[in-house]
Amino acid sequence: MSLAIPYRQRLPLGIAALAFAFLGLFLLLPLFQVFSASFLDSEGTALTFANYTKMLGRPFYRTAIVNTLEIGAAATIITTVLAVPLAFALARLPIPGKSAILAMASLPLILPSFVSAYALVLLLGRSGIVTQWLQAHGVAFTSIYGAGGIVTVYALTLYPYVLLPTVAAFKAVDVSMEEAAQNLGSSPARTVWTVTLPIVMPAILAGGLLVLIETLENFGVPFVLAEDMPIFAVEAFKLFIGETAPNPSSAGVLGVLLILTTAAVLLVQRRFLGARRFATNARQAPPQLKIGRGLQALATFYCWAVVILALVPFFSIVVLSFLEFRGPVLHPHFSLENFSVLFGRHVRPLLNTLIFATAASLFVTIIGVPVGYVVTRYRSGVASLLDVVATLPFAVAGTVLAIGFIVSFNSGPLILTGGPLILVLAYTVRKVPFAVRSASAIVHQIDASLEEASISLGRSPLQTFLRIVVPLMLGGILSGLVLSWVTVASELSATVVLYSGPWSTLTVVMFQALESGGAGIATAAASFLIVVSLLPIVFLYRLVRRYELS
Amino acid sequence: MSGIVIAGVSRIFGTVRAVDNITLTVAQGEFFTLLGPSGCGKTTLLRMIAGFSDLDGGEISIGGQRIDKLAAHRRDIGMVFQNYAVFPNLSVAGNVAYGLKARRVPPPEIAARVEEALSLVQLSGFGDRQPHQLSGGQLQRVAIARALVIRPQVLLFDEPLSNLDARLRVSMRGEIRALQKSLGITAIYVTHDQEEAMSVSDRIAMMNAGRLEQVGAPVEIYRKPATRFAAEFMGTTNLVEARMLGLAAPVSVSLRPEALRFAEEAPADWPRLSCVVESLEMLGPITRLDARLANGTTVRMATLDTPSLSVQAGQAVTLAYDPARLTVVA
Ligand SMILES: Nc1ncnc2c1ncn2[C@@H]1O[C@H](COP(=O)(O)OP(=O)(O)O)[C@@H](O)[C@H]1O
Ligand SMILES: [Mg+2]
Numbered sequence: 014m015s016l017a018i019p020y021r022q023r024l025p026l027g028i029a030a031l032a033f034a035f036l037g038l039f040l041l042l043p044l045f046q047v048f049s050a051s052f053l054d055s056e057g058t059a060l061t062f063a064n065y066t067k068m069l070g071r072p073f074y075r076t077a078i079v080n081t082l083e084i085g086a087a088a089t090i091i092t093t094v095l096a097v098p099l100a101f102a103l104a105r106l107p108i109p110g111k112s113a114i115l116a117m118a119s120l121p122l123i124l125p126s127f128v129s130a131y132a133l134v135l136l137l138g139r140s141g142i143v144t145q146w147l148q149a150h151g152v153a154f155t156s157i158y159g160a161g162g163i164v165t166v167y168a169l170t171l172y173p174y175v176l177l178p179t180v181a182a183f184k185a186v187d188v189s190m191e192e193a194a195q196n197l198g199s200s201p202a203r204t205v206w207t208v209t210l211p212i213v214m215p216a217i218l219a220g221g222l223l224v225l226i227e228t229l230e231n232f233g234v235p236f237v238l239a240e241d242m243p244i245f246a247v248e249a250f251k252l253f254i255g256e257t258a259p260n261p262s263s264a265g266v267l268g269v270l271l272i273l274t275t276a277a278v279l280l281v282q283r284r285f286l287g288a289r290r291f292a293t294n295a296r297q298a299p300p301q302l303k304i305g306r307g308l309q310a311l312a313t314f315y316c317w318a319v320v321i322l323a324l325v326p327f328f329s330i331v332v333l334s335f336l337e338f339r340g341p342v343l344h345p346h347f348s349l350e351n352f353s354v355l356f357g358r359h360v361r362p363l364l365n366t367l368i369f370a371t372a373a374s375l376f377v378t379i380i381g382v383p384v385g386y387v388v389t390r391y392r393s394g395v396a397s398l399l400d401v402v403a404t405l406p407f408a409v410a411g412t413v414l415a416i417g418f419i420v421s422f423n424s425g426p427l428i429l430t431g432g433p434l435i436l437v438l439a440y441t442v443r444k445v446p447f448a449v450r451s452a453s454a455i456v457h458q459i460d461a462s463l464e465e466a467s468i469s470l471g472r473s474p475l476q477t478f479l480r481i482v483v484p485l486m487l488g489g490i491l492s493g494l495v496l497s498w499v500t501v502a503s504e505l506s507a508t509v510v511l512y513s514g515p516w517s518t519l520t521v522v523m524f525q526a527l528e529s530g531g532a533g534i535a536t537a538a539a540s541f542l543i544v545v546s547l548l549p550i551v552f553l554y555r556l557v558r559r560y561e562l563s
Numbered sequence: 564m565s566g567i568v569i570a571g572v573s574r575i576f577g578t579v580r581a582v583d584n585i586t587l588t589v590a591q592g593e594f595f596t597l598l599g600p601s602g603c604g605k606t607t608l609l610r611m612i613a614g615f616s617d618l619d620g621g622e623i624s625i626g627g628q629r630i631d632k633l634a635a636h637r638r639d640i641g642m643v644f645q646n647y648a649v650f651p652n653l654s655v656a657g658n659v660a661y662g663l664k665a666r667r668v669p670p671p672e673i674a675a676r677v678e679e680a681l682s683l684v685q686l687s688g689f690g691d692r693q694p695h696q697l698s699g700g701q702l703q704r705v706a707i708a709r710a711l712v713i714r715p716q717v718l719l720f721d722e723p724l725s726n727l728d729a730r731l732r733v734s735m736r737g738e739i740r741a742l743q744k745s746l747g748i749t750a751i752y753v754t755h756d757q758e759e760a761m762s763v764s765d766r767i768a769m770m771n772a773g774r775l776e777q778v779g780a781p782v783e784i785y786r787k788p789a790t791r792f793a794a795e796f797m798g799t800t801n802l803v804e805a806r807m808l809g810l811a812a813p814v815s816v817s818l819r820p821e822a823l824r825f826a827e828e829a830p831a832d833w834p835r836l837s838c839v840v841e842s843l844e845m846l847g848p849i850t851r852l853d854a855r856l857a858n859g860t861t862v863r864m865a866t867l868d869t870p871s872l873s874v875q876a877g878q879a880v881t882l883a884y885d886p887a888r889l890t891v892v893a
Binding site for chain 2: 019020021460462463465466467468469470471472473474476477481484485
């Protein structure tokens with residue numbers, strides 16, 4: 014017993030040390046490289062502020078910043094306005110088919126948003142099906158490209174971020190507060206406005222800020238819909254791809270600015286919302302409100318309309334993928350041609366997608382579960398720091414992280430560019446925050462005395478973790494694994510920067526098809542991706558049901 | 564030998580001295596109870612013995628060996644938790660076998676010892692049940708069997724009965740005591756319930772705000788409380804200011820309610836007090852009454868129920884007390 018570290022702290026410190034080593038190498042180093050690239054001249058030798066003055070001096074990039082923020086703000090507001098009434102209706106009004114609505118409402122979280130954007134183009138784009146039909150009937154239709162289309166897609170794909178926490182919050186409201194208000198003479202409508210809504214406000218704001226961060230980082234949607242409108246993440250990508258100098262200083266500047274913006278939003282979220290949870294101690298969910306038939310019909314229509322509308326793009330893509338395309342032009346005949354091309358010519362990317370997603374989701378789980386355990390169970394400076402570092406990838410756009418990866422692992426002792434591992438590692442880092450959050454949520458529900466009981470019976474902390482904590486977390490670990498698998502399979506922003514040679518993925522196939530007008534393959538790839546995303550979720554759902562793991 | 568020596572042990576959380584320089588000796592085979600109000604540091608002290616809380620000062624040894632630096636899983640101390648902490652993913656037998664597997668006991672022996680432990684706690688035949696099929700009392704028995712089966716040197720209990728209903732609490736505490744005595748294990752038992760403490764313990768350590776108030780056999784603490792706190796926490800008492808002959812400063816004197824009687828039933832040499840009954844509380848076997856003395860002090864009295872007892876609030880009565888049962892407290 015000569016080691017100075019007390020026994021109880023060895024397991025958490027060991028986990029923290031391994032996690033810091035991994036995140037240090039594959040998160041902090043790349044970020045540092047992006048950061049330093051932005052402060053070095055284009056040869057990478059002299060320290061300078063010139064990159065910032067140069068980039069911010071150009072109206073084009075200033076516009077990109079303004080556009081990104083404006084679109085983000087608009088999307089956040091519209092999403093919130095859309096989702097809060099929906100949440101209220103689902104929590105408190107008699108709506109038929111509630112659980113089906115809720116299940117459908119969470120689908121956009123796992124379906125790739127740029128597929129939705131692409132569907133919008135196929136339907137309402139310049140040569141879109143609906144556009145042509147409208148034009149044939151003499152209706153002038155202005156294009157969906159630009160801010161309008163982007164905001165629409167964001168609203169339809171990101172509304173669950175506000176909806177789900179808000180439904181939970183509405184259900185957690187203590188009815189006695191509402192009863193107190195009505196007892197004091199407040200009408201039911203006024204009660205909702207003055208009592209209920211303020212109580213759920215923190216949940217709404219938290220969801221809204223998540224939406225804002227997602228829009229700031231999103232690459233696929235603006236790439237499909239922005240056309241020549243400059244957007245942050247897309248311009249960083251274009252600059253990086255176009256930059257020939259050894260030091261990606263311009264892309265670095267955009268990357269740093271993007272990280273600072275998202276980090277600021279994240280900080281606001283943690284600082285101001287963490288403390289502002291109004292504690293309510295509801296013993297049971299508040300009762301359904303009684304409303305008239307007309308109002309009920311209206312609410313039911315609204316709920317179904319929002320949920321279905323959000324899924325229409327995905328549904329249309331699947332339908333379209335079975336039609337015949339000649340180049341970008343669609344012919345209304347049933348055909349399996351798109352799939353035979355996809356499976357014939359693009360088997361490799363297809364397999365890559367499955368393999369990368371499997372490898373990355375395993376890595377994410379192996380890292381995320383122990384880290385989630387440590388940050389929840391041990392209150393210490395090291396644990397808090399680990400929490401912050403493990404949350405950091407959430408504030409880093411995929412494009413920016415990927416640029417950092419290229420700069421860090423293109424030369425030097427560890428060369429990863431050109432291989433498959435760089436993709437898997439980037440995916441792993443990007444999904445770690447989600448794995449840590451979900452693991453932490455499960456650990457919160459496990460009584461710490463179970464671990465102490467195990468230790469007092471003679472199992473070391475590590476054995477206790479493996480034999481008691483992990484089995485108890487199994488349901489949550491599995492669903493976390495499936496969720497990261499699904500989201501990795503449709504990752505685009507880091508992939509387009511990092512893939513090379515034979516190591517492309519389905520999303521890259523779609524991306525290239527979009528650029529070259531091969532709409533048929535793109536729809537087939539998108540359909541495949543949708544199926545690949547839904548199947549594991551269905552599988553998981555049945556598994557959890559069968560074994561009551563959750 | 565597995566007596567426990569706790570020497571000058573302290574634990575500080577920020578500004579709270581949760582355990583403040585406590586020194587105690589627990590004899591081999593003794594049933595020793597830590598008693599005190601919620602937040603007085605009982606759990607913290609117990610967790611330091613088990614190895615779940617660090618010491619900010621002092622030493623703990625068991626059977627002459629220092630254990631406070633030893634890893635918790637090597638201490639060979641059984642612990643029974645307030646919320647049972649039965650592993651929900653293992654069967655009853657799996658729970659009881661858990662510590663034996665950790666010690667690499669051969670499987671045939673495990674099976675035999677599990678069965679033996681389950682029969683000790685009257686759960687024979689429950690081995691295949693899942694924890695969610697058991698009641699609170701049965702879960703508590705599983706937790707006890709699980710702690711006993713490893714034949715620990717010391718058994719720790721942290722308020723093991725507080726989640727059970729009142730009747731079960733009474734029968735379980737008797738079982739726990741009987742089991743401990745038949746196995747001869749040294750036990751440290753934490754509770755905030757003085758009646759429970761008195762019924763099971765060989766000795767009790769009364770704690771208050773992280774410090775020891777008094778250590779002694781239950782009867783000793785009840786009859787001769789050393790401090791006002793000990794007197795009041797151990798049942799009900801009358802604390803009155805008194806002046807001792809030859810001492811300038813007033814002292815507090817404790818007089819238990821049952822040391823008072825109605826004058827007509829008391830020996831003639833007991834001092835008398837005339838007072839007015841303020842309120843009555845009929846609790847079945849005993850009746851409590853509050854009576855006001857001429858100087859305004861209220862005294863509490865308790866008497867066994869008898870058919871002849873007929874006192875009403877507002878009635879003037881004469882009480883008498885046993886002077887031998889006056890105790891001076893600090
Ligand atoms: N981990 C901890 N961090 C901070 N304060 C603690 C911690 N554990 C206990 N305390 C404080 O120490 C004191 C004693 O607690 P505890 O030992 O649980 O009391 P008891 O078991 O007698 O109710 C209390 O004031 C409690 O708030
Ligand atoms: Mg306690």
